[in-house]
Amino acid sequence: xxxxxxxxxxxxxxxxxxxxxxxxxxxxxxxxxxxxxxxxxxxxxxxxxxxxxxxxxxxxxxxxxxxxxxxxxxxxxxxxxxxxxxxxxxxxxxxxxxxxxxxxxxxxxxxxxxxxxxxxxxxxxxxxxxxxxxxxxxxxxxxxxxxxxxxxxxxxxxxxxxxxxxxxxxxxxxxxxxxxxxxxx
Amino acid sequence: xxxxxxxxxxxxxxxxxxxxxxxxxxxxxxxxxxxxxxxxxxxxxxxxxxxxxxxxxxxxxxxxxxxxxxxxxxxxxxxxxxxxxxxxxxxxxxxxxxxxxxxxxxxxxxxxxxxxxxxxxxxxxxxxxxxxxxxxxxxxxxxxxxxxxxxxxxxxxxxxxxxxxxxxxxxxxxxxxxxxxxxxxxxxxxxxxxxxxxxxxxxxxxxxxxxxxxxxxxxxxxxxxxxxxxxxxxxxxxxxxxxxxxxxxxxxxxxxxxxxxxx
Numbered sequence: 001x002x003x004x005x006x007x008x009x010x011x012x013x014x015x016x017x018x019x020x021x022x023x024x025x026x027x028x029x030x031x032x033x034x035x036x037x038x039x040x041x042x043x044x045x046x047x048x049x050x051x052x053x054x055x056x057x058x059x060x061x062x063x064x065x066x067x068x069x070x071x072x073x074x075x076x077x078x079x080x081x082x083x084x085x086x087x088x089x090x091x092x093x094x095x096x097x098x099x100x101x102x103x104x105x106x107x108x109x110x111x112x113x114x115x116x117x118x119x120x121x122x123x124x125x126x127x128x129x130x131x132x133x134x135x136x137x138x139x140x141x142x143x144x145x146x147x148x149x150x151x152x153x154x155x156x157x158x159x160x161x162x163x164x165x166x167x168x169x170x171x172x173x174x175x176x177x178x179x180x181x182x183x184x185x
Numbered sequence: 186x187x188x189x190x191x192x193x194x195x196x197x198x199x200x201x202x203x204x205x206x207x208x209x210x211x212x213x214x215x216x217x218x219x220x221x222x223x224x225x226x227x228x229x230x231x232x233x234x235x236x237x238x239x240x241x242x243x244x245x246x247x248x249x250x251x252x253x254x255x256x257x258x259x260x261x262x263x264x265x266x267x268x269x270x271x272x273x274x275x276x277x278x279x280x281x282x283x284x285x286x287x288x289x290x291x292x293x294x295x296x297x298x299x300x301x302x303x304x305x306x307x308x309x310x311x312x313x314x315x316x317x318x319x320x321x322x323x324x325x326x327x328x329x330x331x332x333x334x335x336x337x338x339x340x341x342x343x344x345x346x347x348x349x350x351x352x353x354x355x356x357x358x359x360x361x362x363x364x365x366x367x368x369x370x371x372x373x374x375x376x377x378x379x380x381x382x383x384x385x386x387x388x389x390x391x392x393x394x395x396x397x398x399x400x401x402x403x404x405x406x407x408x409x410x411x412x413x414x415x416x417x418x419x420x421x422x423x424x425x426x427x428x429x430x431x432x433x434x435x436x437x438x439x440x441x442x443x444x445x446x447x448x
Binding site: 012025028032033036038039040044045050053054057058061062066076077079084087091108110111112117118119121122125126148149151152153155172173176177179180183 | 258
């Protein structure tokens with residue numbers, strides 16, 4: 001505690017993006033401090049390789065530095081967008097696809113149903129996401145994790161688990177319905 | 186298919202990446218032509234992105250941040266250099282240095298000037314980086330201290346959570362305060378509508394006895410959690426947010442926007 005009253009508030013993502021457009025390096029550092037942990041956790045979960053995860057983490061923030069002017073915070077959530085880019089790049093690396101630059105996703109809009117700028121909200125959401133995942137059956141949860149963290153399609157999940165394709169499709173659809181219901185409730 | 190997807194979950198399935206073949210192509214061909222479906226897909230992407238929160242927490246090494254900031258700094262410098270180079274272009278193309286030897290001497294001089302400028306810039310950059318590192322270190326130490334205090338506050342069984350409710354006819358907001366009287370600390374979080382021009386929101390601790398104590402100013406919009414130090418051992422009955430002249434007041438003078446009793 002600084003000993004002062006809390007008059008100093010952190011800048012919003014939108015304000016920091018504006019500063020990055022004006023080449024303010026400290027604004028990028030502030031956004032890195034805000035979201036690096038979230039992205040690092042995601043990348044390590046997907047890749048299970050610290051070095052590769054850190055390379056992508058750096059690339060994603062450098063992409064933000066170079067293209068901040070194209071990101072319109074009014075159209076979507078910055079952490080949501082960063083998460084989509086990081087996941088896309090990690091899955092490409094994992095599956096040995098040509099590594100995407102991520103620039104094709106610059107126009108992607110991601111609307112997160114909460115404000116992830118805020119550490120306390122992140123913490124509350126984490127509880128809700130965990131609760132939503134725990135509400136799924138073990139098979140549904142495994143299928144969702146294979147899709148999200150390994151980037152597998154319906155057919156690939158069916159091949160990996162040995163379950164019929166129709167079963168896998170139904171399982172994932174009902175899991176997604178349940179997640180949607182629980183995350184929005 | 187080039188119409189709306191049959192089921193609303195199709196957007197989530199697409200965002201999850203499980204669709205393939207015709208199902209995937211149908212969404213990709215339709216969404217760019219339909220604003221309503223583009224919005225639904227953006228929301229689905231946001232819901233699916235929340236799954237990232239379930240990944241076990243792994244902090245990146247501090248070296249990543251250092252490498253990133255070096256890369257950014259170098260990129261900013263080269264952008265500046267390119268601008269300078271571009272600005273000089275019209276004069277050179279005007280043929281001022283028309284003699285044959287100019288083709289040798291001029292590039293050599295430019296190279297020398299460039300090397301000298303680079304060395305000077307490098308020197309300045311190192312000095313600036315050293316200064317930045319010191320500032321960063323102090324900032325990180327401060328953040329660490331704040332994080333420790335926040336953790337102690339959140340873990341303490343003496344901490345109470347106070348939800349502040351909007352008062353009739355007042356701007357909308359949803360603010361929560363975690364308060365620990367023994368520790369003399371509070372943490373504030375939430376959001377509130379932007380304040381009118383020349384006005385600020387001010388948070389107050391209302392003690393059981395005596396006058397309200399200022400707990401800091403709140404900007405409109407989303408509030409990032411912040412810690413505030415208050416007098417220790419102060420029994421309080423409520424927290425309140427009032428609308429005050431910009432910059433705040435020693436005591437509340439404006440209308441109460443949000444109030445939350447401590448039960």
